[in-house]
Amino acid sequence: MSVDTSTERIGAEPGRATLRAFAGRAPAPASPAPAAALHSGGVAAAALLALVGIGALLHEPVLIPPIAASAAIVYGVPALPLAQPRSVVAGHLLCAAVGYVGLALLGRAPWVAALAAGVAVGVMTLARTPHSPAAATTVVVVLQAPDPVVFVPLLTGAAVLLVLAGMAASRARRGAVRYPVYWW
Template sequence: MSLETENGPSLSLAETAASYLRRNGPLALVSGLGGALAVGLLAALSASLEHLLLIASFGASCVLLFALPQSPLARPRNVICGHVLSALVGLLVLSVLGDGVLAMAVGVGVAIAVMQFTGTLHPPAGGNPLIVIMTGAGWSFLILPVLAGTVLLVAVALVYHRLFSKRAYPA
């Protein structure tokens, strides 16, 4: 299979893919390395401190922090406040509605509305009400892992982009 170029000879799909990888591969590796370092640090700290600092939604936050640091959704305020507010919504919904299907739906819907209303939209944080409701998390979940974990993620992103990726963060 080949693709026509603007100026003449066609390129094979393999040549096109190789060209794309040459242009974007280094940036993808830098982004992936940043995410791996951030998650690795939080996992190691969790183990050594014997306190949870890492939840699944932080993996999705790393996509924004390290692959799209210029996105408004990756701003420190959005990351930290979006996660904290969404976890708070999850905790409130859990205490009022319990852990059923309705609670999960209401929790995610209200979290989206609260983040949008407060200007702290961070899509990965939309999963926090589900995490809270499905695990029956307690109020301490707001501090450990949510607040402490997001502050550490943002700090790692700030240092990583200044020292290694050379991309502006926050934008």
């Protein structure tokens, strides 16, 4: 007696049963209107270019990868809790602090960056400031050891600029989600 161990069934597409096991329960969101996508991308590019300009004037890098990721969240999905000012600004500052503590206690090493990023996620959760790009700020601090006297004000200014640009952008486009949904 032979047993059929394949996942294919009559009339089903090959591999469909396997894909179904990994599928979520809700459909993907609808595609945004092209004008909304263009608006979000344009505002993100303008804000990030402003940070590049500020960095050039100060001779300090202000645009770092976590800030670019924050822009994607603030301008792409402004209603999410991760996009709210509390999470953007406080999340980056808390994660920078965790990074500096990890750096001071354990030194500059990839394993310290990984450990500190995990701790930072826990701290953000406890503080109700979820912002995934901020965990990357922890990694930047541990691996690059920037001077906190310079880095923290620039990080704060960059996060605040993203929030202010998000506010302006939401009011400039008719029908856009009002940002922020809440402040604190």
